[in-house]
Amino acid sequence: MALDFQGRVAIVTGAGGGLGREHALALARRGAKVLVNDLGGSVKGEGGSLSAAQQVVDEITALGGQAMANGASVTDFDAVQAMVAQVMETWGRVDILVNNAGILRDKSFAKMDMADFRLVLDVHLMGAVHCAKAVWEHMVAQQYGRIVMTTSSSGLYGNFGQTNYGAAKLAQVGLMQTLALEGAKHHIHVNALAPTAATRMTEGLMPEAVLAQLNPAAVVPAMLVLAHESAPTRAIVCAGAGSFEAAHITLTQGIHLGSGPDVDTDLAARLHEVLDRANETVPSSGQAQGESEIKKAMAAHQAA
Template sequence: MSSIRFDGRVAIVTGAGGGLGRHYALDLAARGAKVVVNDLGGARDGTGQSDAALAVVEEIRAAGGEAIANGGDVADYEQMAAMVAEAKARWGGVHILINNAGVLRDKTFAKMTPEDFAFVVRVHLLGTALTTKACWDTFREQNYGRVLMTSSSSGLFGNFGQANYGAAKLGIAGLTRTLAIEGARHDIRVNTIAPTAGTRMTEDLFPEAAFAAFAPEKVAPGALYLVSEDAPTNVILGAGAGAFQAAYITLTPGMLLSGDDLSPEGVAAHWDAIVDRSGEIVPRSGAEQAMSIAALLPS
């Protein structure tokens, strides 16, 4: 098994002042990458600021690595563009982006304010899109880029009290799929990780024993593989406690309805056949859904 290294690569990790992002940054630096440690330094709900990023930079430097701190807001495009420009001026390029920054404002949808919904979507979805956009032209010019997005089981499968978070996280998975297609000809590989980890974000959700079992360092190997030179693209990887799983968005063969069956009553009558998962496929693009429908039409 050959060693995965990042010598000569420059990586940006957002939300890297603690938890998963800190481990990503430390592990990338230990394997040769020069790292921009980005963190606004706020509390779990996004309020306040701190020097969390600088503390991680000091850890990296103490271990013999190279890193700089950045306190920019991921949802502010100008700040993200400036961060990329600083990295390029210092090290000549940017090759890896891990979009990890996030906040939580959990409440049931009935009690959630529009402001709390918008804020969480802004940080997660818009922040991911804008930070990636700030790197995108550089990746295209280099004909090389590795992007890791952070989704969640709450987005992929739903979770009580996380309508804002889940909506943003599934949106990120959708963004990944399109960017993986658009980036392919420039060797820009874009993947999604859905981590389950004991961090500051989840410390009140895990029992103590489980919190230790789901340590963030047990997620980091999957993240680093997905930003390596030989990484796949357009993958959704679940990761937690040292276990790794692939998640898929699938499509059943379905059923063509016509005549009297082309009605709400017909859909109801044929529901079991429509949702039958025998022979389901994993489309590689949205166009494949239209193609699968066309295959059902009479020739």
């Protein structure tokens, strides 16, 4: 039986085509009311039209669902706030935010224009920040919310020619980590999805035979799980071609060397121990990492 989203209200950004469209349709098919946001620009973020978003709305209404279109740029905080106000005025709540909007300006770092670097950060990172900020007070007030960030293997592991995109995508993970901690007491769960899918943004990057395996619809189940009332929080779920994995930012056991003039020499000699991944952990927070280091220092001091 499909996951149930009856009575839920969702905002999906960048939902005029590709993966965002699949997200919006899947949520609507399962009973959610959906605001379909799309600037209607090119893959590079140029131009704009409401027609793409409206077409998805028409598809949803044809299926018997409820949806409305919005053409706000996620880089414009005032427009994003107006978008959320539109949802609140129409449906009275907002339960789900899927931050999917994105653009590409790929070039090697040596050739990259700084304006292209900044624009990609503005769309992916600040776009996610603007949308999360605009829905946050409403989710706190209703004591419920689900936010899905869209990260990427380019951010998690790197890809040639995507320093701007990779930096923006991993930054969304950092945003997710703290929002999940701050949202926990309000039953707001925040997760990140790393999709591998064939969309306008991947055209020309992979062979056709590979792209054929990467149907965007195959990623959608992971989004649905992360957006559902049963969702975990602080998870990074990777999805593509029907496979699903989890990525973790881990911490090795490391070593304690104390302080002194020769610590750099000692560290260089024993760096392999610091990098050893045996028994690595996933700290519950940044504070937990600091507490681990303090604990080692105190143990060394007491043993001295």
